[in-house]
Amino acid sequence: MMNAFWLTNVRLDSGFEKGPDGVDHTLTELSHLLIEDGRITRIESADQPLNTTLPMQDAHGLLALPSFVEKHNHLDKTYAGAAWKSCLPPKKLIDRLQFEEQEMPLISGTTKQRAQAMLSWLLAGGATHVRTHVNIDPFIGLKNLEGVREALESYSDKMTYEIVAFPQQGLLRTKASDLMRQAMREGATHVGGLDPAGIDNELEGSLREMMDIAVEANADVDIHLHDPGTLGFYTIKRILDLTEEAGWQDRMAISHAFALGDVSPEESTEMADRLAQNGVQIMTTVPINRPMPPVPILHEKGVRVALGYDGFYDSWSPYGTGDMLEKLNRLVERYRWVDERSLVQSLFFITGGKTTLDKEGKRAWPMVGDEASIVFAEASCSAEAVARRSRRAAVMFKGKIVLGELKNAAIGAGEHR
Numbered sequence: 001m002m003n004a005f006w007l008t009n010v011r012l013d014s015g016f017e018k019g020p021d022g023v024d025h026t027l028t029e030l031s032h033l034l035i036e037d038g039r040i041t042r043i044e045s046a047d048q049p050l051n052t053t054l055p056m057q058d059a060h061g062l063l064a065l066p067s068f069v070e071k072h073n074h075l076d077k078t079y080a081g082a083a084w085k086s087c088l089p090p091k092k093l094i095d096r097l098q099f100e101e102q103e104m105p106l107i108s109g110t111t112k113q114r115a116q117a118m119l120s121w122l123l124a125g126g127a128t129h130v131r132t133h134v135n136i137d138p139f140i141g142l143k144n145l146e147g148v149r150e151a152l153e154s155y156s157d158k159m160t161y162e163i164v165a166f167p168q169q170g171l172l173r174t175k176a177s178d179l180m181r182q183a184m185r186e187g188a189t190h191v192g193g194l195d196p197a198g199i200d201n202e203l204e205g206s207l208r209e210m211m212d213i214a215v216e217a218n219a220d221v222d223i224h225l226h227d228p229g230t231l232g233f234y235t236i237k238r239i240l241d242l243t244e245e246a247g248w249q250d251r252m253a254i255s256h257a258f259a260l261g262d263v264s265p266e267e268s269t270e271m272a273d274r275l276a277q278n279g280v281q282i283m284t285t286v287p288i289n290r291p292m293p294p295v296p297i298l299h300e301k302g303v304r305v306a307l308g309y310d311g312f313y314d315s316w317s318p319y320g321t322g323d324m325l326e327k328l329n330r331l332v333e334r335y336r337w338v339d340e341r342s343l344v345q346s347l348f349f350i351t352g353g354k355t356t357l358d359k360e361g362k363r364a365w366p367m368v369g370d371e372a373s374i375v376f377a378e379a380s381c382s383a384e385a386v387a388r389r390s391r392r393a394a395v396m397f398k399g400k401i402v403l404g405e406l407k408n409a410a411i412g413a414g415e416h417r
Contacts, residue, residue, distance in 0.1 A: 012366070073311070075118050190219055254282055
């Protein structure tokens, strides 16, 4: 039986207009959306009366944004849902790994509850998809995977997910290959990796073992690469070599990839071409204390860049809220994307590639056939929502309100029509 209703009086970006001040302004209009079985099947102007017997839900002028995608997270590590504590500042990465080696077995009994608390924060920020990395190592075994899977399944009516089997302690360093293979049989969807040179001290062997596991499991790859400078840059070259060798185009992601920001613009531009040719994604957390991948160059060259909050409120960092709009706000501020078009287009990085308007100002989302997964923001337009991190009143997932409620929009003085 079809589940159908009209979502009425929802505010949508409709174009750009040059104001008397010579600055672009985003125009919006009120629309009615027909939602059938979780998808948008008609879009009508709110100026026209609806002749329908279907139920109606009034959005009261709230702005609709495509729901957010969290592409780099660690649900198993969080202290969410537990008593507050900060963390010890690490001297180097290996020190943090040694601390985690001791801590993770002690808190593994609460993995599901902590992960659920973190998921509630992500959902409150508007995320309806999460990619989470889960530690797989001899110290924790598959306990974290089990707890995270249970947490994600309990949220399956609110969001979709991917699970990366992550050898946090080193794939070769801890001889984790058999556990990784088992994890791929027991619910992990992606094969992870970690600094093949910096942690495993065997760049070639570590990368080849990671790829072997991925090919055996017919799974995509998402590798953490913190190694900086020449070492990290060379590692990216070898990842691309192995991607081509295995035919793993469009199935590879590199998280962090700090080395892309350590080299010259000419080198990063040349590498961006090859990344784009192989469909390799770059996941960045927008760090503030070190160079990061040059997002404008990568995006211009067609490299798919996505943002993630990473771990937050855990033994690595006490900071963060899980709000992807907050993370995007950091990105636009870092690159000084202050004009309307840049702010609107920036949504690409937290929505799985969706933006409300294309560069010419034509509507790009929502379109008939799109999934009805929507964030409802108290904002006059999407540019304001990004710049001001506007409050989200409600979140819809596949046609169902899964957080908050639709009522009286507080649009503010910057309203555009």
